[in-house]
Amino acid sequence: MFASGAVTVSGSMTVKLACRGLSAYFGQLRALHDINLDIATNSVTAVIGPSGCGKSTLVRCFNRMHEVVGGARVEGQVLLDGEDVYGPGVDAPAVRRRIGMVFQRPTPFPTMTIEENVVAGLSLDGNRLSRTAKERVVERGLRQAALWDEVKDQLGKPGTSLSGGQQQRLCIARALAVEPEVLLLDEPCSQLDPISTARIEELLSELAADYTIVLVTHNMQQAARASNFTAFLLGGKLVEFGETNQIFTNPACRETEDYVTGRFG
Amino acid sequence: MAGWLFFLAMDLACGLFLLVVGGIFLELLAGSWPSIRAFGLSFLWTSAWDPVAGKFGALPFIYGTLVSSLVAIALAAGVGLLAAIYLAEFAPGWLGAPLGLLIELLAAVPSVVYGLWGLFVLSPIVRSQIGPFLQATLGFLPLFSGPIYGVGMLTAILILVLMIVPTVVAVSRDVLLAVPDIQRESMLALGATRWEVTRRVVLPAARGGIFGACVLALGRAVGETIATTMVIGNRPVISASLFAPGYTLASVIANEFTEATTTVYLGALTELGLLLFVLSLIVNGLARVLLRALSGGLRQA
Numbered sequence: 021m022f023a024s025g026a027v028t029v030s031g032s033m034t035v036k037l038a039c040r041g042l043s044a045y046f047g048q049l050r051a052l053h054d055i056n057l058d059i060a061t062n063s064v065t066a067v068i069g070p071s072g073c074g075k076s077t078l079v080r081c082f083n084r085m086h087e088v089v090g091g092a093r094v095e096g097q098v099l100l101d102g103e104d105v106y107g108p109g110v111d112a113p114a115v116r117r118r119i120g121m122v123f124q125r126p127t128p129f130p131t132m133t134i135e136e137n138v139v140a141g142l143s144l145d146g147n148r149l150s151r152t153a154k155e156r157v158v159e160r161g162l163r164q165a166a167l168w169d170e171v172k173d174q175l176g177k178p179g180t181s182l183s184g185g186q187q188q189r190l191c192i193a194r195a196l197a198v199e200p201e202v203l204l205l206d207e208p209c210s211q212l213d214p215i216s217t218a219r220i221e222e223l224l225s226e227l228a229a230d231y232t233i234v235l236v237t238h239n240m241q242q243a244a245r246a247s248n249f250t251a252f253l254l255g256g257k258l259v260e261f262g263e264t265n266q267i268f269t270n271p272a273c274r275e276t277e278d279y280v281t282g283r284f285g
Numbered sequence: 286m287a288g289w290l291f292f293l294a295m296d297l298a299c300g301l302f303l304l305v306v307g308g309i310f311l312e313l314l315a316g317s318w319p320s321i322r323a324f325g326l327s328f329l330w331t332s333a334w335d336p337v338a339g340k341f342g343a344l345p346f347i348y349g350t351l352v353s354s355l356v357a358i359a360l361a362a363g364v365g366l367l368a369a370i371y372l373a374e375f376a377p378g379w380l381g382a383p384l385g386l387l388i389e390l391l392a393a394v395p396s397v398v399y400g401l402w403g404l405f406v407l408s409p410i411v412r413s414q415i416g417p418f419l420q421a422t423l424g425f426l427p428l429f430s431g432p433i434y435g436v437g438m439l440t441a442i443l444i445l446v447l448m449i450v451p452t453v454v455a456v457s458r459d460v461l462l463a464v465p466d467i468q469r470e471s472m473l474a475l476g477a478t479r480w481e482v483t484r485r486v487v488l489p490a491a492r493g494g495i496f497g498a499c500v501l502a503l504g505r506a507v508g509e510t511i512a513t514t515m516v517i518g519n520r521p522v523i524s525a526s527l528f529a530p531g532y533t534l535a536s537v538i539a540n541e542f543t544e545a546t547t548t549v550y551l552g553a554l555t556e557l558g559l560l561l562f563v564l565s566l567i568v569n570g571l572a573r574v575l576l577r578a579l580s581g582g583l584r585q586a
Contacts, residue, residue: 083474085470085473085474088470088473090378113473113476113477113478114476116473116474116475116476117475117476120474120475121474123467123470123471123474125467127467127468127470127471129468129471129472129485129486129489129490130468130490131486131489131490131492132489140472140475140485141472141475141476141477191471194475195474195475198475198476
């Protein structure tokens, strides 16, 4: 069993993000139990498991979004390039700039235009962007999110005027505009149709060239299609972690096999 | 089945309101007819108010109502919004809930109590502390010149602020809380601080509702009668100084209705009522138009 020991990614890949003895709580309720996990640079790591297994909680611990909820707390370490994001003196907003996040439902800011949405995270800190710098960021972000061609003529329209799939890509563009190193996606396709889903999966493999991606999904086919590594969570514990191919074809644990073959969950 | 009956009932219910509003308007118009016939439109910009000589002009009352309620809403909006932001976004749960309740309780205090407090507590403070302080620091402005009586425009404004702040706070706080948490989280996840989340996401989303809260409060200030009457000084003069006494539409009606012996006098008071009615309609209508212009183009989700 891999559950309690440190799990390392194979071969020569460098570790971007790692957790050591990570536990998360909501008040008295323990949602994650002693998770140890390494996430490789420039890869897509999928986190799978049945509803309520702690997938979302796990990634929300990575960028310190877990603590935003009242009564929530974290034990253990999350190491970004070897440094604990929960270490003393580490500023949560600074961590979130390095570890971006896309949520389950598309969440464009309703009072902002498409363009304003893309730069929403950028014009913080009071550093005002010049018009040309802003245009450059908007175009780069939207191109990276494969949305540019669809919206380039309507940048001044509200972000909420787009379709669901477009809105989700707008949110990806918004997250990328901050130039994070890691991108967390929490079931980004669960509200989208198959065509939009396919576009986003395609996008993820492209983005993996420049970013380290963690994809939470309840869709096993998606994990199999779109990821290099897969972590299987059950009841707040990490059951198995390995290369996606191995997890789906030759899992080491009985629970993993039952889950990926659809016998439960 | 009996759907038509339901629709008929709904139509009747709505019609009833139309009828009431229309009825009030017509009744006021009929009641003020003697005054309208005697003074015409000049009633609106005449300052004389001399029941003995039979001269009536509404300007000091319109002025008093507008100045007291507009200055009050300007102050109340600032203070109230800050309090609402604190309660909705920053206060810890154990503090926010009781504090919010306390502020809402302020709205339940009868206005005559505010009036008494204003007369016996606030106005001496205005005369001995607040007034001299303003005069010493900002005395070069005509707003803070002249003798300080205690009762007067400033005291009325302060009492009104106290009375309408709870409305601004309670409604604004609810509007802020109605902004979905996922919007806050989305901004936090971009590396924003809580203040940046408030300023860039929550406040823009709640802008319309906050504006609505202020309009609601302004409506209350415009129509407030008893508390204002007790502290404003009740003199039909237009003075640049906030220390000077003033008079409002609502106050003069309440004060003089029982003494109105002549038809023209009664007509003039009724016409003041008509003006108050129309003023409230204009304030509300204007607010709605402004609101639509403010949130224009960004609401077609």
